[in-house]
Amino acid sequence: MMRAVAIDEFGGIEKMKPRQMPVPEVDPDEILVRVDTAGVGVWDPFEREGGFAKEFGVESTFPHVLGADGAGTVEEVGDKVRDLKRGDRVYGINLMNPKGGFYAEYTAMKADNAAKVPRALSTRDAGVLAVDGITALNGLDKTLQLKAGESILILGASGGIGHLAVQLAKRMKARVLAVASGQDGVEFVKSLGADKVIDGHREDILKAAREFAPEGLDAALLTAGGNAAEQAIEALRKGGRAAYPNGVEDPPKPREGVKVTSYNGEPDPQTFAKLNELIDGGPFQVHIAQTFKLEDAAQAQRALENHYLGKLALVLN
Numbered sequence: 001m002m003r004a005v006a007i008d009e010f011g012g013i014e015k016m017k018p019r020q021m022p023v024p025e026v027d028p029d030e031i032l033v034r035v036d037t038a039g040v041g042v043w044d045p046f047e048r049e050g051g052f053a054k055e056f057g058v059e060s061t062f063p064h065v066l067g068a069d070g071a072g073t074v075e076e077v078g079d080k081v082r083d084l085k086r087g088d089r090v091y092g093i094n095l096m097n098p099k100g101g102f103y104a105e106y107t108a109m110k111a112d113n114a115a116k117v118p119r120a121l122s123t124r125d126a127g128v129l130a131v132d133g134i135t136a137l138n139g140l141d142k143t144l145q146l147k148a149g150e151s152i153l154i155l156g157a158s159g160g161i162g163h164l165a166v167q168l169a170k171r172m173k174a175r176v177l178a179v180a181s182g183q184d185g186v187e188f189v190k191s192l193g194a195d196k197v198i199d200g201h202r203e204d205i206l207k208a209a210r211e212f213a214p215e216g217l218d219a220a221l222l223t224a225g226g227n228a229a230e231q232a233i234e235a236l237r238k239g240g241r242a243a244y245p246n247g248v249e250d251p252p253k254p255r256e257g258v259k260v261t262s263y264n265g266e267p268d269p270q271t272f273a274k275l276n277e278l279i280d281g282g283p284f285q286v287h288i289a290q291t292f293k294l295e296d297a298a299q300a301q302r303a304l305e306n307h308y309l310g311k312l313a314l315v316l317n
């Protein structure tokens, strides 16, 4: 048996209950992970309320263990798994898995949705990396096709995706204008190597972008919506590109002369390999603002409403 936080039906935070559950069994293409850290993502309430179940059209099984993001150690591997073995430190994406997510001592997940933890990172930090890291990289690489020497604005640069995207874009040799949240966000993102950082709640984004790239920006990665995103798009050059992950509230509107694309952070072994290679190219910060015990998962989801830098996490030991 194991400790887990699960729901018996979709709904509010009050549905989340710590409980004992059987350790899940592995299928041939799966690994059993002893969870060290579970990321608490801004999308977790959407999972709890049944949003993903509806969106993906999946038949839900209860009790449903929450948590799409996490890291730990491989305890067991299925017969068909070749690239991972018992004892490997792994991180991965485990969204709407009928066998349960990362809010538990153990999870059985598809091996293809996991990868070895980059050498430069602790297992704890890797616990909040998978969803936002893959989403940051898919945005910069597959969607925006960012090239060395190009200018990019990253909106929400002190948030989960944003703080990873700033470092990945610098590693891809782009010039980065980072739009962070609050003075603490600005100081934090400066330490990540952005070329210029402003506070998007207090400073004029369009003016800062025009100073940074007088001919217009080549690209923008938008992890927040609303007026700030509209200003970022206005600062693009003709033929410039903007991308935002599905889920961003008040998403930007299409605009003539620029390409605005929405996308998802879908995992596959090639994207994990590229993410690990970029991360291992030098010092890399994955920032956990606050940790909570597994049993306090409801409190952690409440804390998603607050201002914080980077990510929140549950620690299992």
Ligand SMILES: NC(=O)c1ccc[n+]([C@@H]2O[C@H](COP(=O)([O-])OP(=O)(O)OC[C@H]3O[C@@H](n4cnc5c(N)ncnc54)[C@H](OP(=O)(O)O)[C@@H]3O)[C@@H](O)[C@H]2O)c1
Residues within 6 Å of the ligand: 041, 042, 043, 131, 132, 135, 155, 156, 157, 158, 159, 160, 161, 162, 179, 180, 181, 199, 200, 201, 223, 224, 225, 228, 245, 246, 247, 248, 249, 263, 264, 265, 266, 306, 307, 308, 310
């Ligand atoms: N489709 C996918 O595959 C996928 C995957 C991951 C995430 N997502 C979505 O992508 C979005 C971002 O995810 P995330 O994990 O990065 O969330 P997050 O940590 O909440 O990041 C968003 C950041 O934007 C900041 N922000 C908001 N308005 C701003 C402004 N005007 N200027 C500067 N910063 C501003 C927020 O700070 P304050 O709160 O302090 O303002 C927050 O730090 C979410 O909507 C999430 O659901 C989608």
